[in-house]
Amino acid sequence: MPSIGARAMLRRMRAPIGVFDSGLGGLTVVRAIRAALPDEDIVYLGDTARVPYGTRSPETVVRYAASCARALLRHDVKLLVVACNTVSAVALPELASRFGIPVIGVIEAGAKAGAGISQGGRIGVLATAGTVASGAYERAIHALNPRLEVVAVPAPLFVPLAEEGWTEGAIPEGIADRYLGPLIEAQVDSIILGCTHYPLLRTTIERVLSRSAAPAQVVDSAEALAADLRLVLDEYSLRFSRRDRSGQLRVYVTDQPRSFRDVANRFLGASLGDFPVEAIDLE
DSSP states (O other), rough: OOOOOOOOHHHHHOOOOEEEEESSSSSSHHHHHHHHHHHOOOOEOOOOTSOOOTTTOHHHHHHHHHHHHHHHHHHTOOOEOOOOHHHHHHHHHHHHHHOOOOOEHHHHHHHHHHHHHHSSSSSEEEOOOHHHTTHHHHHHHHOOOOOOOEEEOOTHHHHHHHHHTSSSSSSHHHHHHHHHHHHHTOSSSSEEOSTTTTGGHHHHHHHHHHTSSSSEEEEEEHHHHHHHHHHHHHHOOOOOSSSSSOOOOEEEESSSSSHHHHHHHHHSSSSTTOEHHHHEEOO
């Protein structure tokens, strides 16, 4: 019979991973995690009542993030994944110190992946205007290597295009061409998708890049985060494998669960099917 300590460790390993974002976009992170770690249970929270976070003050973002974290901790999550770029930029240290479980964010993962594949030392970032203005990706990249050059371009129209499902065709391709122009001109060799909506437009982005003389490699920060998550779970002995079933997903939102479900399938890359989408109130 396992000891009390062994049973406690097994119970902790079986606990779900908590993921939160201000809205829909974090489901691309859930998609990447489920592909990389199919055995893990996930609890996702989209704070749809207070989206967007990018226009809020840092103090407000920290307060919102803490309330999301508390809601996920009620599900006894073993680790927090911050899928929101805004929260990743300003609130990670506060969350880690306040709640005492591992916390990882999307910015650091994307920055590490972009810096890791860059050969020429020029890295491009496509992100929302708020994330670009925050300088968060520049700080994360320069913390890894201060000699790297970062060119960040806001791409705000990618968000409504992703939510409306306009991810391919003449209109999104024309918009992508406009946003990518400065990055192609700057001769960046890797481009980080610095918003969790943007992976839905990756095919279009890569099609536009393929017409340049030296196409940059595209870094999906959601995929990069999933790869980092695997390492963190191993580091803390929290990774869990099961033979009897695949990991389960529970989805919570703070407003409009029905409309969330209608759009969520595109971000998740599969039907939510039997996965419930439930509305909750935050403190």
